[in-house]
Amino acid sequence: MAGKLFYLMGSSGAGKDSLLKLCLDRLQNQPVLVAHRYITRLPEHEGENHIWLPAGEFRKRRALGLFAMHWSANGYHYGIGCEIDLWLARGHHVLVNGSRAFLAQAQERYGAVLIPVLVKVAPDQLRRRLIDRGRETPDEVENRVARSARFAAGILPGTATVDNSGELEQAYRQLADLLDLPADALAENALSERAANES
Template identity: 55%
Template structure:
């Protein structure tokens, strides 16, 4: 069965870096989807399609999003091409939203594989400090939120990202290929 892999994790866990590593590996049975976001392309590390609010509204009205949501003052969308890729037999991975997971589960059912990317607090602190986007107080807030991230999602497949990106990419591919049926769609 082809799957939509819904990658979630706290800010700084390495979701964007992991997705970039997967794009460069060109895994035959896996496509990495872009999100459509109403923020500029130079904001953050995510490889996304930047849309104005008007462009986003127009695409939504035309039914061009498989899923769409709002968070952090922005609008996010996943293009309807996801459905075409799944129908063509491809696994697709997306940078998902923890809050929007129930909507993804409703739309994709057993095809959805929620994967929570975890990272230890020490590694997360170093990553947040290195990217230089937050003040020390904001970093402490993110660390507190990260310690509770996913506590209500105990049945997601878990992927630790404390090591190298290559280790995490290899582990994710193995997870996709061998995830037990009971770990699918149960968050």
């Protein structure tokens, strides 16, 4: 049976990277894989754990058909490797950090296999996170908050939502419910992670 492609979307500051990192830690014994992204942007110390590619190498891989999905945003190129198609065919669920603007193309390619998931954050909480990280000007912060609200208001029917306005653990549990994983397996993984951190 083919797996499902969980296509996570959300504004910068919604916490998608933190949520996916937690999935990597917690779901090691489950048939769920987190796809890394290939990006023409150098990694940041506390940012997404992506694979950096020079622009020329990215274009070469794109021309060779090595990306299942690819898009451009904010002056950078983003790609998801075609290995995810093999993972899906073998029955694994796949989590990807997707682009809101690329959703229609992704749905055209994957059809019912793709489950769109909006990671949403309350406007005040999103504003606070953006201010705290200090990357944007005040005007840029407000533009991001407004854009996030517009997108959330216009999501299509069938889009699942994960509310990450509060504790990350709560958002993780919501996503785990979408993945339809057994509660005892989740508890076991959480205990294993806690034991590893304490050792």
